[in-house]
Amino acid sequence: MSAIVCPERSQGSYRRRRLYWLGFFALLLLPAAGLMLLSGAVELSSLQLLEGLFSYHDDVTRLVVWEIRLPRLIGALLGGVSLALSGTVLQAVLKNPLAAPTTLGIAQGAAFGAALGITCSGLRGTFPTLFGALTGLAGSVMVSLFAFIFSLLTTGVIILLTHLRQSGKESIILAGVALSSLFMAGTTFLQYFADETQLAMIVHWTFGDLARASWPELYLMGFVTVLATGYFFANRRNYNALLAGDDVAQSLGVSVVRLRLTTMSIATLATAVTVTFFGILGFIGLIAPHMARRLVGSNHSYLLPLAAILGALILIFADLAGQLLLDPVALPAGVITSFLGAPVFLLLLFGRRGLERGD
Amino acid sequence: MGIEFKQLSFAYGGQQVLDKISCRLRPGCVHVVLGINGAGKSTLIKLLAGFLKPGEGSVLLGNKPLKDLTLHQRAQRIAYVPQQQQTSYLLVFDYLLLGRKPHRYWQSGRADDALVCAMLERLDLSHLAQRALSQLSGGELQKIALARAFVQEPKVLLLDEPTSSLDLKNQLEVMEMIALETSAKNLTTIITVHDVNLALRFAESFVLMKDRKILAFGDLEVMSPEHLSQLYGLPLRMYRQGNCLQVVPENNL
Numbered sequence: 001m002s003a004i005v006c007p008e009r010s011q012g013s014y015r016r017r018r019l020y021w022l023g024f025f026a027l028l029l030l031p032a033a034g035l036m037l038l039s040g041a042v043e044l045s046s047l048q049l050l051e052g053l054f055s056y057h058d059d060v061t062r063l064v065v066w067e068i069r070l071p072r073l074i075g076a077l078l079g080g081v082s083l084a085l086s087g088t089v090l091q092a093v094l095k096n097p098l099a100a101p102t103t104l105g106i107a108q109g110a111a112f113g114a115a116l117g118i119t120c121s122g123l124r125g126t127f128p129t130l131f132g133a134l135t136g137l138a139g140s141v142m143v144s145l146f147a148f149i150f151s152l153l154t155t156g157v158i159i160l161l162t163h164l165r166q167s168g169k170e171s172i173i174l175a176g177v178a179l180s181s182l183f184m185a186g187t188t189f190l191q192y193f194a195d196e197t198q199l200a201m202i203v204h205w206t207f208g209d210l211a212r213a214s215w216p217e218l219y220l221m222g223f224v225t226v227l228a229t230g231y232f233f234a235n236r237r238n239y240n241a242l243l244a245g246d247d248v249a250q251s252l253g254v255s256v257v258r259l260r261l262t263t264m265s266i267a268t269l270a271t272a273v274t275v276t277f278f279g280i281l282g283f284i285g286l287i288a289p290h291m292a293r294r295l296v297g298s299n300h301s302y303l304l305p306l307a308a309i310l311g312a313l314i315l316i317f318a319d320l321a322g323q324l325l326l327d328p329v330a331l332p333a334g335v336i337t338s339f340l341g342a343p344v345f346l347l348l349l350f351g352r353r354g355l356e357r358g359d
Numbered sequence: 360m361g362i363e364f365k366q367l368s369f370a371y372g373g374q375q376v377l378d379k380i381s382c383r384l385r386p387g388c389v390h391v392v393l394g395i396n397g398a399g400k401s402t403l404i405k406l407l408a409g410f411l412k413p414g415e416g417s418v419l420l421g422n423k424p425l426k427d428l429t430l431h432q433r434a435q436r437i438a439y440v441p442q443q444q445q446t447s448y449l450l451v452f453d454y455l456l457l458g459r460k461p462h463r464y465w466q467s468g469r470a471d472d473a474l475v476c477a478m479l480e481r482l483d484l485s486h487l488a489q490r491a492l493s494q495l496s497g498g499e500l501q502k503i504a505l506a507r508a509f510v511q512e513p514k515v516l517l518l519d520e521p522t523s524s525l526d527l528k529n530q531l532e533v534m535e536m537i538a539l540e541t542s543a544k545n546l547t548t549i550i551t552v553h554d555v556n557l558a559l560r561f562a563e564s565f566v567l568m569k570d571r572k573i574l575a576f577g578d579l580e581v582m583s584p585e586h587l588s589q590l591y592g593l594p595l596r597m598y599r600q601g602n603c604l605q606v607v608p609e610n611n612l
Contacts, residue, residue, distance in 0.1 A: 243447040253434030
């Protein structure tokens with residue numbers, strides 16, 4: 001006896017529904033981007049905005065649009081996409097819904113590196129022999145460099161642990177928690193001995209702020225994000241296969257160990273670059289994949305693009321909310337995303353079925 | 360395409376699990392691997408699937424050594440279903456499409472959709488197409504996992520205890536599915552099973568494994584009370600009931 005509903009046709013309508021969600025949120029990006037370009041310290045009308053974008057007349061408007069607003073928007077897009085995609089693929093390869101750049105300790109590693117960089121650049125004057133090699137570097141470059149090195153170091157430790165414990169991938173998150181607490185202790189230690197200026201710099205660095213990046217940094221971020229996105233999309237069916245278990249994935253032709261290691265390296269590299277330039281933007285890598293999964297299910301062909309779009313949207317709205325909530329004080333976007341993180345975490349723990357079901 | 364293994368040995372760490380076993384399994388036939396827990400049945404399946412590398416000896420697929428095939432080529436020839444299925448929030452339809460992955464480099468197409476639909480209809484599972492795997496019962500999940508392996512259009516089907524967590528009706532239905540597909544597609548199907556009676560009902564060829572070796576191998580005649588008593592280490596008796604052979608333990612151990 002055959003079923004009444006033809007599965008092929010209902011599968012078609014199902015696919016369309018998922019594409020509608022994708023289209024809807026992609027379109028939502030346009031007004032969000034417009035809003036972001038319009039808001040800021042200097043009042044701009046939409047006409048002025050267009051003038052600033054496309055003409056060469058007004059110097060101030062052009063400067064505001066091209067050197068402040070546009071980098072901020074592009075930073076939000078790139079940061080949101082790279083963090084959300086990293087979270088999604090980390091959850092897939094570690095088979096853990098809590099896997100994300102922040103829960104693996106990568107962000108905390110970067111924060112420690114930045115704190116160390118700030119402290120060291122202060123010490124260069126006092127101990128020229130010890131830090132002689134670093135005198136040529138500008139302070140900000142050194143801070144970024146240290147942040148990047150330490151986030152990669154965290155990454156290395158986590159990948160090593162994953163490789164050593166093939167069977168216990170679930171415990172990697174616990175290792176991440178341990179690492180982040182270690183790095184937080186290190187940061188506190190540095191803060192204790194820092195002078196007031198350094199302390200302020202260290203604390204300020206940890207607030208994830210989109211206003212920090214300028215064009216050269218965005219080019220680098222863009223390059224890494226495009227590469228990472230390409231790799232993740234090319235492997236979308238392999239991530240689906242992983243959902244069926246490592247053995248089954250291998251029997252379907254997926255080189256499981258290689259996929260896991262490469263994915264983790266690329267995801268953490270993308271995260272490291274974002275965190276280095278923006279500071280800690282908590283929980284986007286956790287929230288965006290879960291929201292996307294709720295809307296289109298676990299098939300990575302739809303999950304990846306939607307998570308990327310949602311990540312960008314969340315970051316744009318977090319930045320807008322930060323500017324508008326306590327106007328005229330502008331809160332950094334990282335504060336808002338971290339506020340969002342708590343309720344989503346709780347929802348995850350207590351409303352797990354609802355958040356993760358297939359449809 | 361038959362499968363053959365020669366002088367196959369395997370050890371986990373220092374512990375020898377298989378010791379120079381050899382066997383040739385012909386296509387178009389359900390082969391059942393029987394033995395007590397820890398006899399190395401699952402290890403044998405994993406060696407044949409290529410997940411584990413043999414310490415000694417080799418596995419031949421058709422005439423080619425398994426180790427010479429790439430992961431991708433293996434996936435086109437061998438389908439594997441583990442004992443425990445991992446549930447996820449993937450839809451059944453998307454899950455079945457995974458079976459087409461070894462045959463499509465970039466993306467599955469309409470032909471694959473049609474194939475999956477036909478398979479679901481043939482197995483009378485169409486009503487499950489839009490459900491998430493996590494919403495299925497144990498029996499449904501096992502059938503869907505088998506359907507995924509069938510969609511893969513393999514030459515060799517490796518099934519590790521496909522009936523271990525199923526009720527009687529589902530056990531029979533699942534075994535029926537396997538036997539039908541095996542004869543229809545001329546597959547070399549290798550199953551590990553604990554239930555001797557189920558094996559007697561559906562299989563044509565038997566591999567009895569004990570103490571790291573193959574105790575006996577062949578058609579129905581190897582399933583003698585003597586062999587089985589030796590295999591399970593307890594006195595067994597065999598009855599014929601209509602067309603079916605039945606094995607029961609002696610009354611007093």
